[in-house]
Amino acid sequence: MPGVPTDGGAVGTVVPFSREPGDAVAAPPVRTIRHGVAPPVSRVYVSFSSGNLLQVACLGPPIPEGGGGRGAQEVAVGRVVEVNLGGGGSGPGGADVEEEIDEAEMRRIQYGSVPAFALLQSRKNALADAAAMSRVPSVSEHAEWWQYVLEYSKTIGSLLGNPDSLPAFMIDDPKTILKDREKPTSLKASWELLEIFFVDKQLKSWLPERFVDWLADYDSLLTKTENTVYRTLTNFQKKLINLQIVEDDPDYWNGLAAALSVGWLDIVVNMLRFHGSYQLDQMDNRETENGLVEAVAVLVSTMPRMRPDLPTGKLGHCCKTRPDFIKALEKWRGQVNKLECSAFWIQCGHQKTRDGLKNLLHIMLGNIKNLTAATSHWLELFASHFLYIRPFTVGFEGMNHLAQKCIQLKPSTDNSGLTGLLGGILSENPEVVLAECTKSFGPWMVTHAMELLTADNDYADMMLHEERPNIGGISLEELHRLVYAQVLCSHSLTWQIAPTYLSSCLNQGLGLLEILLLKQPIQDNRLVLKTLEICRLYELGNVSTNIMKIGGIYHWKHGRKGTGVYWFQQAHDKVRLDRIALQLFENIGKSVTDDSFKKWEGLLELLGSDIGSAGGLEFLHRYRDFKRSLQQAQEGRTGESARQTVEFLIQLMRNPSTPQRFWLPLLHDSVRLLNCKPCPLLNVAETTLLLNKLQELSMAKLRPDFSNINLPNHALNSVRLALASNLARAILEDP
């Protein structure tokens, strides 16, 4: 759409635009485009290119004819600028993810998730087929499904970063509380959350502990503004360098309580060892105090935990079964109680140590007041309940109830996507889960997370697969996949993986796939071949034929005649090949000399020995053979070549595809051959055929549409004479 610049605006402005400082919110975002065209710009054309690219053509005023503008200065009169609309961070692939994951990293995740997704879909289809065959789904197969989904989930989880590769809080330098590690991302955190709650059935018995682990990995992501255990410890770490006597600082004891409340036992034990009573010069005076600190450290490190195993570096006593755990817990609580009531506390002179340690003991005993005080975020309080108050919490209902209680105790205003997601999970509301995924992480997350949601949840399964008339009769699952596929299509590097997703959409996927393939650029042969390969994989023969035709026309137009013909041949496009043949006849018709014919050699070579596919070009091939043979015959090599030439001539004249306008040139070319030989080369029937053709030609000459070929006027007569004499000799020779 051309725009004509309005007068009166600033120089170079096509449409007047004023940015008022008052309504900054309502003002549309402005992108500056450097076009390099000297002002004033007289015309602007805007059109959509592939994907997110917008092509903006800026034209300056036309240079007056002969105005001498040349040479003086090379100023661009116009330029086409490509503007990438997706780059602004608000692109369709965007959402919040882009803050922590850049585009190239997101593409890496997109590529990596393709094989896992494809494998899961093929397994799903195989199971569905098997079920359809036997009508009753086999129980064992059904039971295995979540394991397939778990495998899928682990594969994708590993793409999102691998914080597990470095133990979360390993101690290197004894004074380091939190070890540096790969920065966790909320994308990975959300993925794990979904995996924990929806897929991994092995976790069912120790889900609370798994949640505690999850919090240890991702506590730093819970909120950006409010306090967390992670932040408390980070702040204390900064302060630690300047602290002379750590046990006098309240932050030391707060940090200890916070770490203990969320079960980071290794950190607690490490921090307890910072206590001044461990220093050799003070050991004698503070013997009792040190004994108490050490006793607490021992109790912390032997806390019973209901889980099969612990990662290296983590502390606690693992109990595999519930009775074991109950027994161990009773015993451990007894020990904690005993220490709490011990008489040694009176002998401990340091007030802050006494209070701090007692606070830790109360946390271990599950005192709700101490836990509430020690934790910062409601999720931390939630996790501390699992550890110290209700280790047997099972089922979404119980957890949700607990979560509500924690939120009441610690209301939070800065809710990240993670808390919203957890809320949706615990309230058993797949709609909320999907909405949170969309809002925070965009289409990639939704498309891939749907598989987790439906792994073992009949309601989610029904909700996602129900065909909805209000969105065109497709299911929500298909809708989300289509949206994701569109995002992939909008980038020239990722469009190739979109077919995997489109092909899993039964209703509209194939139609969109065809559109996608037809829209791919055809300028580059290699890209065309890549597109055709996808057509082959999805058995889209019609689409590939169309692409070949489009490619053929492009190359033909740009002078790459051979490549053009090649694509038409591949597409079996007889109509266009015939048109091309006509064009070539025009060219050849004008110059039948041998030299110029050599120019067409390459093209004829291309046409192949079997000419069925070449359409009207078939003639050219035979014509070439005739010419070649004629040349050999005229060089007088053998009588055999002369005979062969004449055979080619007869074939050409018999063939209906030989254009009439070539009859006379063909015969004229052969005149010398017919005359120079002592014995006749043509028999009576052949000569009669040629004479008949000649007669037909003479008749056609009278018609208005007859096209004359630049041959000498006597050509017809000389041919007629040669044929007549040949006929005479042939009759004599005839037995």
Place this chain on the structure above:
Amino acid sequence: MADSDSLSFRRHPHPYSVDLVRWLPSSISSDRLLAAAVHDPAVPYSNHLHLLSLPDPSSPLASLQLPSRATALRCSPSVLAAATSSGSLHLLPSFFDADSAISVPSGAGFHVGPVRGLDCGGGAGGEEWVTAGEDGRVHVVAGGGDGRVAVRRVWDGKGMAGYEAARWASPAEFATGGTACGVQWWDRRKGDAVVAQCKGIWGHGTVTGIVHSIDIHPSRKHICVVGGSSGTIFAWDLRWPQQPIPLSGVGLDGTAQPVCESEVWEVLFDNYTQSSDIISSTSTRILPVMMCSEDGILAVVEQDERPLELLVEPCAINSFDIDPQNPSDVVCALEWESIGVLTRGRDSMAE
């Protein structure tokens, strides 16, 4: 044959498309170096040649901007050359010193459109590069040492045939291949003319294909191995020009198993894989050939043998190169914006 268990493969993701990748001679540096042609469609003018080093090729040591996307990349012992989709040629005599780069611009005097056929040959008067483009032109570019080049047009097909591959056989002979024109053998001693021609093994009639890559073994200069459309790999022996020897292909009768069904982008003779039949090394048997394909296969094919798959990737392998100095190592450019380095373990392999 290499034991498939002893393969080690590493993918190195890059934030842009890696179109071509080659090993560089390690004599110029103690590190092992790679050259890669990269392209980022999101950023304008972002076609580059990157110099990368192993074991961590994630960030380039040096880079050179190209006017358009690279379509061919080759290196001689002293020069790295790249041809582009617009038809220009760039020679870097002392690797990645941008000042010493010599360019032959595209246009009427050279190529217009993609140049995919590029190879270096050593004539008597120094290095000579042959270029063959989709525009049907064939050039020989000589020199490059003293900062000047001489371009000579060998043939102008005027678009009647498009060339996709070129390879020197000797200082006087080279082979080209392309869109449906099969393979041509050019002899400069006979007036720069095509002296032999092979239409390939795509069968007859409607079934034709494009030649994407040609390799000629230095010790057997009369044999070309050719990779092209429909998983086709064949050897063409000049002594029997009418009978190309199929190594792999779809729809061939019996003799060759298809290693893949899609485009074979590159072929190279594989010096690392020993021919399974030792006696045959003097016979007419074709030496083992490595190939990469659009459907993500990197494999070694041999006459009358099952193909040995080295990699089966979920995405296309657009280009690969075998380290000439250390042929157990293979580097490949993967469609999904990454470079793969494959090491075939056999300790006895000499440097």
